[in-house]
Amino acid sequence: MGMVHVDEVEVDMVLDDDVKDINSRLLLAKGQKIQSKHIRIFKIWGITEVCVAGNHGREKIAESDIDPETLERITEDTKNIFKHVDLSHPAIKELFRISVLYRSRHGILHTEKNIPLTNGEDVKEHSITDVKKMIAQNRIKLPEMPSTAFELNEVVADPFASVHRIAEVVNKSPSLAALLLRIVNSSFYGFPSKIDSISRAVTLIGTREITGLALGISIVNVFKDVPKDILDMSSFLRHSLACGILSRILAANKNLPQTEQLFVCGLLHDIGRLIIYQYFPDQAKTLMNLAATSDNLLYQLENSCLGGKHTLIGKYLLKTWKLPLELEDNVFYHHNPSGAHHPVKATIVHLADIMVNALGIGSSGERFVPPLDYKAWDNLGLSPGSFETTIRHATHQLAALETFFQG
Numbered sequence: 455m456g457m458v459h460v461d462e463v464e465v466d467m468v469l470d471d472d473v474k475d476i477n478s479r480l481l482l483a484k485g486q487k488i489q490s491k492h493i494r495i496f497k498i499w500g501i502t503e504v505c506v507a508g509n510h511g512r513e514k515i516a517e518s519d520i521d522p523e524t525l526e527r528i529t530e531d532t533k534n535i536f537k538h539v540d541l542s543h544p545a546i547k548e549l550f551r552i553s554v555l556y557r558s559r560h561g562i563l564h565t566e567k568n569i570p571l572t573n574g575e576d577v578k579e580h581s582i583t584d585v586k587k588m589i590a591q592n593r594i595k596l597p598e599m600p601s602t603a604f605e606l607n608e609v610v611a612d613p614f615a616s617v618h619r620i621a622e623v624v625n626k627s628p629s630l631a632a633l634l635l636r637i638v639n640s641s642f643y644g645f646p647s648k649i650d651s652i653s654r655a656v657t658l659i660g661t662r663e664i665t666g667l668a669l670g671i672s673i674v675n676v677f678k679d680v681p682k683d684i685l686d687m688s689s690f691l692r693h694s695l696a697c698g699i700l701s702r703i704l705a706a707n708k709n710l711p712q713t714e715q716l717f718v719c720g721l722l723h724d725i726g727r728l729i730i731y732q733y734f735p736d737q738a739k740t741l742m743n744l745a746a747t748s749d750n751l752l753y754q755l756e757n758s759c760l761g762g763k764h765t766l767i768g769k770y771l772l773k774t775w776k777l778p779l780e781l782e783d784n785v786f787y788h789h790n791p792s793g794a795h796h797p798v799k800a801t802i803v804h805l806a807d808i809m810v811n812a813l814g815i816g817s818s819g820e821r822f823v824p825p826l827d828y829k830a831w832d833n834l835g836l837s838p839g840s841f842e843t844t845i846r847h848a849t850h851q852l853a854a855l856e857t858f859f860q861g
C-alpha cells in the first residue's frame with residue numbers, strides 16, 4: 455500500500471482506500487481497478503494523490519519509519535507544545551499522534567523566538583497600555599480599508615451583482631487579478647484546463663467564492679509593515695493560509711455551503727494580532743517576551759498586557775470596515791466558539807487554528823496549542839479519524855497556494 459501522486463497513477467492499479475472529493479463525495483471506492491477515465495476524474499476534482507495496493511508510491515508515514523532518538527525528542531517537544539490541552543481527549547490524542555509524525559517528517563522542532571528582555575520598568579510601562587480602550591475611543595487610527603476591498607464588500611452584499619461587475623472590481627487591481635488567476639489555476643481548485651480571465655473564474659467558481667477570496671487577499675495585504683523583529687510575516691501568512699485551507703476543508707466535510715466564507719474566516723482569524731504587532735510594537739515586544747519566558751498562552755497574556763485579546767481587536771477592525779457580521783463573529787469567537795451566534799462555523803475555525811498550531815505550520819506568535827472548546831467540539835460531530843485525510847489534503851493545497859502569496 456502507498457500514496458501515489460495522481461500524475462504517477464497507472465491504469466490497473468488497485469485502490470487501497472476510497473477516493474473522495476473535497477465535499478466527501480465518493481469518486482471511486484476501495485478495491486476498484488483504476489482506469490484512464492478515473493485518472494481524468496481525479497484531476498477534474500482536484501485529487502492530488504490516491505492510496506493504492508501493492509508496492510507503489512510512498513508509504514503512509516508510521517512511527518516505525520522514524521529514527522527512535524528523533525521520535526523521542528520530538529514526542530517530548532510536542533508534549534510541551536500540547537501542555538494546555540488534555541492529551542487523553544480523543545480529538546487531542548489523535549492530533550498529538552499526527553503532530554508528532556508530521557513534525558518528525560518535516561523536521562519541525564519547537565523553537566522559541568529570542569527577543570531580548572526589556573527591563574522591568576519597560577515591561578511595567580508597556581503593560582499598562584489599554585489598547586482596547588485606545589481603539590474603542592478612536593485614539594489610534596486603524597488602517598483604512600483598501601478601496602478594492604471596500605468595493606468587493608459591496609459586491610459580496612449584493613446578491614444580484616453581475617459577473618461583469620465583479621470582474622471589473624477585481625481587474626482594477628492587476629496584482630490581485632493575477633494572484634486570483636494563479637489560485638484558481640492551482641490544485642486548490644484542480645480544474646483540468648487553464649482559466650485565463652476573472653470573468654471565466656467567476657462563472658466557474660461562483661460569485662461569492664471569488665469575491666470572498668479576493669476580499670480576504672486584499673485585506674491581508676494591508677499589513678505589510680509589521681516590524682520584522684517582532685514577527686516573521688511569511689510565517690504569520692503560512693499560519694493564516696493553513697487555517698483558511700483547513701477551515702474550508704472542514705466546512706466541506708460538514709457539508710456546509712459557501713466554503714469560501716470559512717476560508718476567509720480562517721485567513722483573517724488572527725488579524726487582531728497584526729494590529730497589535732504593527733500599531734503597538736513596544737507593547738507587542740513586552741507581550742512576546744512574557745510569553746517566551748513563561749508557560750502562559752499568548753492570548754491570555756494579551757488580556758493582562760493590553761487590556762484586550764486579539765480576538766476583540768480583530769472584531770473592532772472588521773466592524774469599523776463594516777465587513778459581514780458572520781466574519782466578525784467567527785473571528786471574535788475563534789478561541790471560544792461555544793459562545794458564537796453560529797457555533798458550527800466558529801468551531802471549524804477554532805479547530806483549524808488548533809490543528810495548525812499543533813502541526814507547527816507557520817506561527818502567529820503563539821507557542822502552544824490553544825485549548826479545545828470541548829462543548830463546541832462535541833456539538834461539531836466530527837470524527838478524529840478524519841483528521842489525517844483532512845490534514846493531508848490541506849498540506850497539499852498549502853504547498854500550491856503559499857508560493858503565490860509570498861512571491
Ligand SMILES: [Fe+2]
Pocket residue numbers: 723724753764788789807
Ligand atoms: Fe487566535
Ligand SMILES: [Fe+2]
Pocket residue numbers: 693697723724807818
Ligand atoms: Fe491562530
